[in-house]
Amino acid sequence: MxxxxxxxxxxxxxxxxxxxxxxxxxxxxxxxxxxxxxxxxxxxxxxxxxxxxxxxxxxxxxxxxxxxxxxxxxxxxxxxxxxxxxxxxxxxxxxxxxxxxxxxxxxxxGKPWPTVEAEGHDVVFIAGGVGLAPLRPAIVHAIANRHRFGKVIVLYGARSPADMLFAEEVQRWRGLFSMEVDATVDRAGPDWLGRVGVVTKLVERAEFDPAHTLAMICGPEVMMRFSVEMLTRRGVAEDRIYVSMERNMKCAVGFCGHCQWGSAFVCRDGPVFRHDRIAHLNAIREL
Amino acid sequence: MVDIHSVSELLKDLEFFREFGEATIELLAGCATNVAYRPGDYVFREGGSADAFFIIRHGDVALEIHAPGREPLVFETLHPGDAIGWSWMVPPFKWSYDARCRTVVRGLSFDATCLRGKMEADHEIGYQLMRRFLPVMSRRLLGARLQLLDLYAAEKAR
Amino acid sequence: MVCAVNKHLDARLLDPAGADELVRALQRRGFSVIAPAIEDDIVVLREYGPADTLPRGYSDTQDGGSYRLTRTGDDRLFAYAAAPQGFKRVLWPPRQTLYESRRTADRLEILPVTEEPKKLALFAARACEIDAIAILDGVFDNGDFADPGYWARRRDAFVVLVECGRSGDTCFCASMGTGPAREAGFDIALTEIFGNGPHRLLARAGSERGAEVLAEIAGRPATAGDADDRNRMLAEVAAAQARRMPADVAAILAANPEHARWNAVAERCLTCGNCTMVCPTCFCSTTEDSSSLDMSTATRARRWDSCFTIDYSYIHGGAVRASARSRYRQWISHKLSTWHEQFGRAGCVGCGRCITWCPVGIDIVEEANAIAASSA
Structure with missing residues (x-):
């Protein structure tokens, strides 16, 4: 030993x-x-x-x-x-x-986003609220290594225009010719010129090749579940959809037990999970 | 370039009518007219008579609800390819919110009285249209529910 | 850690007094010997001494929600079953200071608190207890991370196994495959043979150092007859256990997360967490912070926690497991089902403590069997 x-x-x-x-x-x-x-x-x-x-x-x-x-x-x-x-x-x-x-x-x-597995695929980043923060390093990486990926698409849903993270940077991404960025908010005043509606609407319309797409999703669990639903409806395989989970954590090294989700320790087995591996856990309430 | 297309050709190009047969398209075309709006125009307003439905071909439309003492709340925006409104199908045929153009908007307007008559006369057309509108309603209802959950909000006090 | 076993070591017979001799031999070698003693009408595990503190002539009656120490009227040393607390609290104390944080005008110093580890001897650990320690070993060295405090106490701990001569009333180690016999994981094994020839201890060494210590204790070679007596006794102990865990409990619980039985048990469960506090493998912990009044010095500590508390699963917005139903299900499913996927085995050793110390007498075996019997 x-x-x-x-x-x-x-x-x-x-x-x-x-x-x-x-x-x-x-x-x-x-x-x-x-x-x-x-x-x-x-x-x-x-x-x-x-x-x-x-x-x-x-x-x-x-x-x-x-x-x-x-x-x-x-x-x-x-x-x-x-x-x-x-x-x-x-x-x-x-x-x-x-x-x-x-x-x-x-x-x-924790386990990172599948930036290597994503190479050669269209990459769809779907963020909800502060969920854009954990995705940002992967997006920055994709921009810096743009040639390794197919399309790079960022779909972002926020509560209101004032609640959008990294607003200037998202604008800058949107201005790049090499990627597509779309955002939507749940509610807005009349001055907002962007979209209003749920993020799944963006997923429904985004132009990617479902057969060659890898998606990374981070946001509230409900938002992630419905985003997965829309991706699979569009034909993206469940083993190319990744989500980032949140659970209570006191140690992050597998000792404290708090982050258990079924047999997974979110701290070590996650926070990023491949969806097909945890779909059965999603179905159980209060797990 | 719009002018050189007949309305039925426009319809065939729209995803919304993709599953419709030639004959149905022709029938629908008979109830349709090209429409155009300037920014700030209202396609319809709350309480107004729902005597048409619209398909957006170009531009953005904001669906808004007004409440006294606060600015209009935009609860959804619609974009090219989207259908606006199903109040024309549901008695008493009144719009329940405002549809305001945020940009120049071009689209097709379908006369509701004409459509309702055709749906009543030929239930197959009625069924086809219902079948096309129901998923739109279902998706918007789900969207509305998710928005209602206010998922991204920070919890108030514990 | 236990060294390679010398297969050639012969079993020896000790007189009952050999138990205390063995403790003192370990103390002479510098071990702090943690051994059973009687305190407040229960068996506790604490440092042996200064007098002979091993209990003599004690047994117990245990049942759901009930524990009573009894007198045997004889000199038996190990007739009592599982004590309320196992050796977990020795190897993984209920409260451990992690570090001190000192803040000055322009600095932050993090000072790890390292206690000087004692050389520990764990005396009279039952088979289930040693199994529980093996489980904790896997938790606190998971391949990526190891807890230095646990291993400072555990690594060189001298383990004296006592094989049970009597099954406790709530025990079910036989159906968990963890006892009452055990052939590895100890330095010395003792089996008390009573009522069949002279009162004696059959002693086996499980390591070189165990053999060395054993050689210092007065005794004589054991015979094949003594070995037969041991085997017969252990078979009787196993046969006496009425509670049996279903063999396929892991799959059954995994397949029944919405079973109606969870609602029924939730009506009884007080979510007090007693089961987790007495469980020899429950390892969950939380952290707590304290600071000096001027905030210059802060201390961060770790203390035992329970998956039955509402805050345990709190993420911003609320607890993931808000209902008693989901918390009980989490505990038992972890012990008996998901533990297999995490650590390759069950997290339950069949000691029965969670049954005895549940204030309403919820019985993990009964619950598992009820779900198995009406499994979807």
Whole structure:
């Protein structure tokens, strides 16, 4: 048996995978009324590698720790980017951070988006609400490696125009000739010139070749279920549809038990799951 | 270029009528006229008589509900290929919201009295149209339910 | 960790007093010996000493929601069945400090809290208990991550097995395949033989160091007759167990997530979490934060948690498992079904604690059998 000390633990070489290392906030941007993006740089200067779709555990001194997916560019090994919505005391404390403040962080954790499997396919990213944040690294990766993919399509549903994440960047993506971006909101005032309606309507109309399409979906579970439904109705195979799940997590390393979903530990077996492998779990309530 | 097509040729090009036979198309064409609107025009308004339905060929239409003291709430936008309205099929044939053009809109308008007469006279046509409208209604109902859930909202207080 | 077993070690016979001698031999080698003792009318596992603290002449009666210590009127050492708490709380303490966070004007320091590990000897672990430890080993070293605190306590722990001479009233280890006999996973195994010839302990070494320790204890070679007595006794213990888990319970539970029985059990279940607190394999934990008044120093700790609490499955917006039905289903399905997919075996060892310590006497075996009997 190997000893515990040989096992990869937290980044920075600490033996205990529960122990984080300090990072400093170098930039804070307001995305929406309750969602902020923080740029973080490791105090020890060591680079931080991650794959799109992975998450970190962010600790706020004396307040607690929460799992937050990484929303930055996977090619940038020094600046770690997290987009955080203030929904609890820890996420609210993170959102209240200012430039120069310190957090502690461990990760990255979890199974990433299938960026390699997606090569050669039309790639459809379907995001709902803050679900665009965990997809952003995969989208950035697809743009940076554009020639490896067929069509690149981003479909984004938000609550209202004011609730859209990365609004300027989404506009910039929309301006690229190499990809298609469409957005829709659930409700809008008369000034909004974009679409109003559910995101499944975008899925219904998007132009991709279902036989050669890989889809990555992140958003509320209900939105993901209906998006999967629309994709399969259009002929996308269930084994080329991927979703990112959210469950309570206290450890992210398989020890705490909280994130179990059927036999899956969402922290280690997910958060990204291939749909055909978890479709049976989706059917059971309160699982 | 619209002018050189007959209305029935326009109909054949529309996804909405894809499953319809030649004869049905001709019948429908008999009830259809080309329409065009400027931005800000209303295709119809809440409470108005639902004497037509529309297929958008170009442009965007916002479906809105007005409430006193607040700006109109857009609950859905419709785009090329979409049908607007099914109130023409359901008594008392009144529109239940506003349809406002956000852009220049071109489309086809189908005279409801004409259509209802043909549906009544030939139930096969009635069935074909019902069959085509029901999925539209069903999808919009599902969409409305999902919007009602306000899925992306942050929870209020725990 | 246990070394390779020397197959040539012969079984030995010890007098009953050999148990205390064995403890003291381990103490001489620097082990902190965690052994059974009587406290507050229950059997507890705690550090042995200073006097001879092994219980003598104790047994128990157990039933759904009921535990009573009884006197045997003789000198038997191991006539009682599963104690309320197993060795889990020794290897995975209910509260563990993870780290201290210190904040100064321009720095944040994270200081891991590492306790100096004691050399632990786990004395009189029953077969089910050793099986439970093997399960925890798999949880706390999952291939990607290992918990250093657990392994600091576990890695060199000296394990003394005691094979049960009596089946507890709620035990079902035989149908789980975890006991009462055990041939590996210990340094020394003891089997108490009573009422059949002289009162004696049959001792076997399961490791080199076990053999070394055993060699220091006064004893004599065991005979084939002693081995026969052991086998007969263990067969009787297994046969005495009325509760039997259905063999295909994993598949049955997986196929019946909407079974009506879940509603019935939910009407009785108080979601108190007692079953998870006494279960020797329940490993769930949560975290808690505290800080000094000036917020300069904060401590992060881990403590046992239970899947029966409402907050356990909380994600923003509400709990995933809001109903008692779904929480009971989660617990039993995890123990008996999904554990197989996660760890290649059941998460239940048949110790019966969850039955005994359930305040309303819900019986995991009865529930599993009820679902099996009316399975869709």
């Amino acid at each position: 190997r000893t515990a000390g040989e096992r990869p633990g937290a980044p920075g070489g600490s033996a205990d995978p529960m122990v984080p290392r300090p990072f400093r906030v170098t930039r804070r941007r307001r995305e929406t009324a309750d969602t902020f993006t923080l740029d973080l740089v490791a105090e020890d200067g060591k680079p931080f590698a991650f794959a799109p779709g992975q998450f970190n555990m962010l600790y706020v001194h004396g307040v607690g720790e929460v799992p937050i997916s990484i929303s930055g560019d996977p090619a940038d090994g020094t600046r770690l980017v997290h987009t955080i919505r203030a929904v609890g005391k820890v996420s609210a404390a993170l959102c209240a951070m200012k430039r120069g403040d310190l957090v502690a962080l461990r990760g990255p954790y």
